[in-house]
Amino acid sequence: LRRALVARDRGCAFPGCDRDARWTDxxxxxxxxxxxxxxxxxxxxxxxxHHGEVHETDNWTVFLDDDGLPTFIPPRHIDSEQKxxxxxxxxxx
Numbered sequence: 001l002r003r004a005l006v007a008r009d010r011g012c013a014f015p016g017c018d019r020d021a022r023w024t025d026x027x028x029x030x031x032x033x034x035x036x037x038x039x040x041x042x043x044x045x046x047x048x049x050h051h052g053e054v055h056e057t058d059n060w061t062v063f064l065d066d067d068g069l070p071t072f073i074p075p076r077h078i079d080s081e082q083k084x085x086x087x088x089x090x091x092x093x
Contacts, residue, residue: 013070014050015085
């Protein structure tokens with residue numbers, strides 16, 4: 001599962017972060033305590049800073065888009081239109 005996450009995300013999936021996969025942990029999009037499975041379609045790689053940001057603020061929405069890639073919607077105070085964002089550093093080649 002970890003290898004598949006690294007192959008897909010290539011590092012921290014948070015928009016603008018360039019942290020290598022070695023510095024990341026798997027984040028459950030739908031938390032496991034709420035019934036979220038530990039499966040590729042429910043996990044994204046995040047560095048410790050962004051993992052905390054997503055968990056502690058609850059202002060970022062994380063989901064996998066139609067292409068199966070991690071996508072983030074920022075809080076209104078960052079983007080009033082809340083446009084979905086992906087990490088350009090880790091796109092599929």
